[in-house]
Amino acid sequence: MAKKKKKSKTILEGKGRSTKPKCGLCGKSAKLTKTECCDQWICDDEGKYVLFSYERNSCHRNHRRFTLCGHHHAEGHSESWKDCPECRADFEKDAEMYVYYGINEYNFGKLDNPPSFEPTKCIDCGNIIVLSEGGYSSRGNEYWCEKCTDSNIQNMFR
Ligand SMILES: [Zn+2]
Ligand SMILES: [Zn+2]
Ligand SMILES: [Zn+2]
Ligand SMILES: [Zn+2]
Secondary structure (H helix, E strand, O other): OOOOOOOOOOOOOOOOOOOOOOOOOOOOOOOEEEOOOOOOEEEOOHHHOOOOOOOOOOHHHHHHHHOHHHHHHHOOOOOOHHHOHHHHHHOOOOHHHHHHHHHOOOOOOOOOOOOOOOOEEOOOOOOEEOHHHOOOEEEOOEEEOHHHHHHHHHHHOO
């Protein structure tokens, strides 16, 4: 009589492997909460943010403010942000920011097929301006790089 072989267990029973939740962005596990938008573990660190400091040291805030996921949730869209036509429409004139919001390091999952976009150029010197890095100035569809912005300001006071 052939005895049936016991199936070997392949599931690791948490040995050495910590199941402790950690922030999906920075990996810390000190004080966590779940994101409202996508139910992921994230640092509960909004309190750390100093108003108007523009620092980006809060995982929670960064995800909420600088991702499509956060935008999508805040605007009350339906379905997945990754193929949300409403999100796309919100950034219609700003594909560069759409892509940045979709692929930056504050995302848990990145935009699969980010659209291509024309780089933004300074109308004075022609240098490419990376909108997500800031430092530029704009009026309507015109953009000035940091350098030209500075010299424009200096000219004003000359
Ligand atoms: Zn974190
Ligand atoms: Zn989210
Ligand atoms: Zn959306
Ligand atoms: Zn310039």
